[in-house]
Amino acid sequence: MSDHIFISNKIKTFKKKIKVSSDKSISIRSILLASQAVGTSKIKNLLESEDVINTLKTIKKLGVNFKKIRNTYYIEGLGLNNFDIKKKITINAGNSGTLARLILGLLAKIKFRVKLIGDKSLSRRDFSRVIKPLRLFGVNITSRNNCLPIEIHGSNFLRPITYNENIGSAQVKSCIILAALHTPGTTILNSKKSRNHTELMLKFLNYPIDVQNRKKIDKILIKGQTQFKSFDYDVPGDISSASFFIVLTLLSNKSQIIIENVNVNRSRLGIITILNKMGANIKLKNKKIYNGEEIADVVVKSKKDLKSINCPSNLNSSAIDEFLIIFLVAAKAKGISRFQNLEEMNKKESKRLNLGIKFLKSIGVKIERFNNDINIYGNPNLILSKNFEMKNFLKDHRIFFLSCITALTLGGNWKINDKKSANTSFPNFLKILRKIGARIH
Numbered sequence: 115m116s117d118h119i120f121i122s123n124k125i126k127t128f129k130k131k132i133k134v135s136s137d138k139s140i141s142i143r144s145i146l147l148a149s150q151a152v153g154t155s156k157i158k159n160l161l162e163s164e165d166v167i168n169t170l171k172t173i174k175k176l177g178v179n180f181k182k183i184r185n186t187y188y189i190e191g192l193g194l195n196n197f198d199i200k201k202k203i204t205i206n207a208g209n210s211g212t213l214a215r216l217i218l219g220l221l222a223k224i225k226f227r228v229k230l231i232g233d234k235s236l237s238r239r240d241f242s243r244v245i246k247p248l249r250l251f252g253v254n255i256t257s258r259n260n261c262l263p264i265e266i267h268g269s270n271f272l273r274p275i276t277y278n279e280n281i282g283s284a285q286v287k288s289c290i291i292l293a294a295l296h297t298p299g300t301t302i303l304n305s306k307k308s309r310n311h312t313e314l315m316l317k318f319l320n321y322p323i324d325v326q327n328r329k330k331i332d333k334i335l336i337k338g339q340t341q342f343k344s345f346d347y348d349v350p351g352d353i354s355s356a357s358f359f360i361v362l363t364l365l366s367n368k369s370q371i372i373i374e375n376v377n378v379n380r381s382r383l384g385i386i387t388i389l390n391k392m393g394a395n396i397k398l399k400n401k402k403i404y405n406g407e408e409i410a411d412v413v414v415k416s417k418k419d420l421k422s423i424n425c426p427s428n429l430n431s432s433a434i435d436e437f438l439i440i441f442l443v444a445a446k447a448k449g450i451s452r453f454q455n456l457e458e459m460n461k462k463e464s465k466r467l468n469l470g471i472k473f474l475k476s477i478g479v480k481i482e483r484f485n486n487d488i489n490i491y492g493n494p495n496l497i498l499s500k501n502f503e504m505k506n507f508l509k510d511h512r513i514f515f516l517s518c519i520t521a522l523t524l525g526g527n528w529k530i531n532d533k534k535s536a537n538t539s540f541p542n543f544l545k546i547l548r549k550i551g552a553r554i555h
């Protein structure tokens with residue numbers, strides 16, 4: 115079956131209300147924490163994307179049962195450190211860095227050896243960032259060059275650690291927090307700011323975790339070995355998926371969109387802060403707090419005279435998955451935009467900084483690079499008319515989405531490969547695009 119699409123028309127003016135798919139970070143965390151809870155958790159509106167399905171398959175392999183009735187998953191938690199395996203097993207995390215890093219934390223005390231593997235993209239990503247702290251806990255873990263496959267064998271002699279997480283990676287932070295749950299005593303984690311869903315979910319579960327917000331870091335204290343009860347959770351929409359529709363609307367002609375029920379946790383809101391600094395007027399309406407997370411409807415209108423930005427790098431972590439689509443806005447804005455310290459982008463599903471630059475150059479945008487800093491020369495009159503084909507992007511879902519939004523807002527005749535990559539995070543992406551009027555073949 116063909117795995118590409120064609121787009122040859124810009125999207126026409128639209129005025130719509132949509133819902134995007136559920137939050138991937140929260141979906142994965144809710145399954146993993148439900149696997150450790152005592153009793154049956156009910157999770158509604160779980161994202162049914164490949165990364166999340168791989169998380170469900172993983173807990174199943176570890177002896178945790180679940181079933182789905184209508185739009186609710188019932189996960190029968192076994193309690194902390196009660197994964198039920200009788201022999202060595204292999205877990206396949208597919209494309210998901212979040213699943214791979216977080217599950218290693220939960221396996222800190224596992225009784226039999228577990229081998230962790232992943233797809234081609236995940237197998238070239240760095241795991242030293244989690245191997246190092248796990249070894250300090252006392253976990254037995256081996257790998258080839260700090261990449262997958264990894265073998266982990268839990269320890270009965272775990273000790274709490276004090277650790278400085280300097281990358282600003284929520285995956286590393288969460289891996290450490292999950293390993294700390296299995297450890298006697300209190301682990302102290304000084305963590306550069308990053309998305310805080312794990313901490314918020316544990317607080318909502320009344321787990322003894324204390325988070326002290328400092329200016330640049332969060333000091334997190336986790337008291338290990340406390341059982342917690344099963345829970346109910348209704349997963350809100352994903353701001354990372356919403357970001358493609360935010361930019362689609364912003365760069366289209368006289369259009370408007372309301373994206374309902376999106377998780378607008380501050381640690382994820384970089385895209386909105388950055389775009390509003392560039393002259394957009396994105397509003398959050400009907401704000402409410404749900405289990406510690408902030409939820410709102412995101413309201414966006416098209417904007418013609420966007421301006422460049424000198425993007426403060428303290429926003430990097432809160433926009434880490436959105437930079438590709440932010441670069442597209444910078445390409446249409448007046449003036450030179452500057453983004454700095456983007457090295458983490460090259461550690462994602464593909465080398466997104468390198469590919470993002472290549473992508474922008476291929477559509478005629480002038481761009482300068484100094485190590486991990488870039489300058490994008492914006493051009494408000496940028497329109498495309500030639501033929502374009504995006505190839506060899508390691509099936510990175512976010513590059514697929516970026517290509518679609520570029521075609522629909524700037525024009526040109528596009529052949530876009532690896533349509534199936536959308537299933538990683540946002541399976542109904544094309545369906546929603548069509549619903550608001552996109553012509554896709």
Ligand code: S3P
Nearest residue numbers: 139212282283284285286434435
């Ligand atoms: C995620 C954290 C981010 C992000 C990824 C999801 C998470 O990675 O890029 O898509 O759910 O914790 P890092 O924390 O490693 O930057």
